[in-house]
Amino acid sequence: MTPLKKANYLSLPDSRDIDHYLFTLAEHSDRARMVHIGTSAGGRPVHALLMSSSPAFMRHYRPEPGKATVLVLAAQHGNEPAGAEAVQQLAQELTLGRHEALLKRLNLVLVAMANPDGRDLSRRHNANDENTNIDYVALNAGETRLLVNTLQRFDPDLVYDAHESGIWKRVLTREQGWLTDVEVQFEVGNNPNIDARLQDYTAGFLLPALISKVSEAGVRAEAYRGEITQLGQRVARGGLGITNLRNYAAMQGRVSVLVESRLDNKSGSYATPRNIAERVRKQHLALLSLLQLAATDSRRLMAVSRQARAQWQSAGADRSLSMDVHFARNHAEPEVRLPLVRLSSGERRYHEFVNYNAIVAGEQVLLPPAYAITRERERMARWLERHHIRFMTLRAPQDVRAERILIEALQPQPRIKPGVREKWRVQARTEAGELRLGPGDILVPMDQPLGPLAAMMLDPRSANALYQEAGWRWLKPGPFPVFPVNPGKARYSTSQDSGDLVTAAP
Structure with a gap:
């Protein structure tokens, strides 16, 4: 069992427990191997668990003609633990021979603990108080640099970044009396400068297919709407900047997906502490659903991603970039109705928000x-x-x-x-x-x-x-x-x- 299950969901394992567990899985399977990829700001090791049926990939880590490489990152924010637990559960299942089709069609690079400092210190940031999740331009944090090196080392076709989003907000909840009502949200690389063919694939096929698959499994999934922090605010999509991994990886020519699942309120009453068992179930479902879609559509996914990395194509006729990129009001859909839950009664009610999800691509500059x-x-x-x-x-x-x-x-x-x-x-x-x-x-x-x-x-x-x-x-x-x-x-x-x-x- 995973350390969390062994503890009957009563206490979260620390980064050493997680590493020990994954090393144990690798020792008992010829389809698993632990690889050191760097060290955190607090001196903790960061590892990737490789899982594949291909001996060549396990030795050399290089992309293969007939198999897509998938990089899964969890716990870039240390106080969002469910993703790391879902990765361990998936690794256990693959070691036991479940989901056999995945390893036939995919080479997996699983980074369960991208921020081990945050996990052990019960905080969002690393030991230097750096938010590695929005550091992909400056590359100030060692953890961000090691993840950028990981992108180059394993050259994945698909990158998956697992997060949780708290439903308790300082203004929305404490002052206005509402909780956000989200189960699972997905976003893909959305900067308009991403390779045009890659954008068409991720936004036109993969994102709606993923939302549909998770919803059909009984968990309400939606396109990402971002953080609702107070009534009366504007709402958009996931940020357009390349300071986050999602757009940074997509600008490199990789299919890139973000998940944010519900991080339940501390004061709620649940079967396990802070509903951790249910939160892990949702993260596991989201991850497994994506991998199943990727395995089924691996040839097209590989073709789109590898073509984007070999020869970037702009959305226009010329090799041009949009330098001024921002959100604006969507005049075709000026308002959007989103559900919130009243803290005092649990009543679910829809509220109207100004819809700022129109992406404006400003000045075009030839490369x-x-x-x-x-x-x-x-x-x-x-x-x-x-x-x-x-x-x-x-x-x-x-x-x-x-x-x-x-x-x-x-x-x-x-x-x-x-x-x-x-x-x-x-x-x-x-x-x-x-x-x-x-x-x-x-x-x-x-x-x-x-x-x-x-x-x-x-x-x-x-x-x-x-x-x-x-x-x-x-x-x-x-x-x-x-x-x-x-x-x-x-x-x-x-x-x-x-x-x-x-x-x-x-």
Whole structure:
């Protein structure tokens, strides 16, 4: 039995108990192997349990032509434990020979404890009080970096991120007397810059199929509506930013799915503490349903994902990116009715909220051949390496044809709800001309699989730019030290005479 079941659901196992249990499963199965993938801020080991019927995958971890690779992450937030327990339960079942079709068609990489510090310290963040879940641009936290390395190491076709959402809200519940009423919500990569074919597959097929499958199994599943924190707020979808794993992985060309299941109120009366047995059941159902869909549709899923990683395709006719991406009011459906539960009586009632789920893709920018970086170059080089983005540090001066980005004004992004980090909308104009780069300056070519992702983080006009993150506040009126490099009479060079092309993180 899993440690939680062995404790009769009365106490949660800590990260060491979970690791010990998964190691034990691996010792008793030739289809399971534990792999160390890093160490947390608090010094705790982070492991992935590989499960596959393919000996080659178990030895080398590389993608296979006939099997999709699936990466499952649980407990990025340490105080959302049900996902980690569901992963252990699934691993146990696979070890015992259940769900045989899954291992025939899928190679699984199961990270039950993405944030072991949070589990052991009973907190959302890691031991350094970093929220690793929204760190995928800056990569400040070691846990985020090790998960980015995990994406590169195992190269999954499908990424699944398991979370729970508390129904008790400070304003909505304490002051207004209502609880949220959610069982299971799903969201997929939704940034409009994700490969167009990948978006069509995830939004048009996988998301509705997953919602339908879980609902038919008796658990009310819905498309993600985000956090309802107070009456009268706007509601949207899951965030569009690439600071979260869902959109970050999707921008790399991976099918990406988020689940948020119900985290029941502490003061409720349940058969097990805080209804943990039922919460694990819902997480297990959601995970198993997705894997079954992925196994059944593995050939199409692989084709879409691997094509996106090999050759990104924009939604328009040109290889263009939408730099200003945000939500706006849906005029076709201005209001949406969502159920809430009255705390005092348990009455379920529908409330109307302003519907802000229309995605606005603003200024279109053609993907240039490269970006040139002239500020904090050593620091930027380390950051690029952490993202596994190829770049070159120049050894000698080089003349290039480039655009100078001139920032004219900064305006705060409209907030959909309280508590969202403030970001800036950048008003800028460009001037084409010649630029002389010096030794030590950096060129980042866009003809690489991570080119579109790199552009969204490097271009200051992007709502997802690195300069929106704490510690990188370069945004101010005037000329910007990062330049789109364009083809022209003065072409940039990436020959060995110019510098060394860095291709991987240390």
